[in-house]
Amino acid sequence: MNAFVDMNALLARCHTPQGRVFLVGAGPGDADLLTLRAARLLAEADVVVYDHLVGPGVLALIGADAERIYAGKERANHSMGQPDINALLVRLARQGRRVVRLKGGDPFVFGRGGEELQALAAEGVPFEVVPGITAACGVSAYAGIPLTHRDFAQSCLFVTGHLKDHSFDLDWAALARPRQTVVIYMSLTGLATICAKLVEQGLAADWPAAVVAQGTLASQRVVTATLATLAAAVEREGLSSPCLTIVGEVVRLRDELRWFDQDAAAAPAHALPNALEA
Secondary structure, three states, X not given: OHHHHHHHHXXXXXXXXXXXXXXXXXEOOOHHHOOHHHHHHHHHOXXXXXXXXXXXXXXXXXXXXXXXXXXXXXXXXXXXXXHHHHHHHHHHHHOOOEEEEEEOEOOOOOOOHXXXXXXXXXXXXXXXXXXXXXXXXXXXXXXXXXXXXXXXXXXXXXXXXXXXXXXXXXXXXXXXXXXXXXXEEOOOOOHHHHHHHHHHOOOOOOOEEEEEEOOOOXXXXXXXXXXXXXXXXXXXXXXXXXXXXXXXXXXXXXXXXXXXXXXXXXXXXXXXXXXXXX
């Protein structure tokens, strides 16, 4: 009898449908920037595991019957460690569920997407990747700051403000070069150090720079200044995460190309239009 029961259990496991994990980029915040593929998967998901920076407009697209699991990470406050998230995704997929792993921006740009897919691959769990508009592209566009321009920047670098071990050891010499744009993620806490290091490596103290907070959302705030004055200006204006720092001469185009907040009535009082001349 026991053998018969064991055989039934084995057959049941063999007929359990194989789940799949969809690693989906939620974009920089504005739900209208979500891809059609991402919106479709959110509506069809059995369970959505989502991060801290996913906006409410995107979460509203999740199907009513889907389970929601928050796995957000804030500075010094992780609701779930990365190994736990990896194990959760494997477990949910093995239950035969259609899992959407939802990350802000693009999951392959400072989103630990590669690490999570490595864990799935090691366990034989099938997965797909749905790219999203990364914060650098979306936020800079809404701030009116092009990342490249023939007159100012022929290259663009994306870097993170801190490393896995929370150190701050970036290739400062490579970042402090003219005719390029540098976009720094997770830079708010170390902003003063970043600006000082770039000046130390040869950029002028009056080199243009900007910080964009809550980019692409109605609450977006933009501070433009110089490397010498940016940290103080951001502190004075009380900007809070999520923020993106943009360094380069393209920042000079902000006043001319701003469109998202061009209505004077809607323009934030904190804007510093003359900071570059200060």
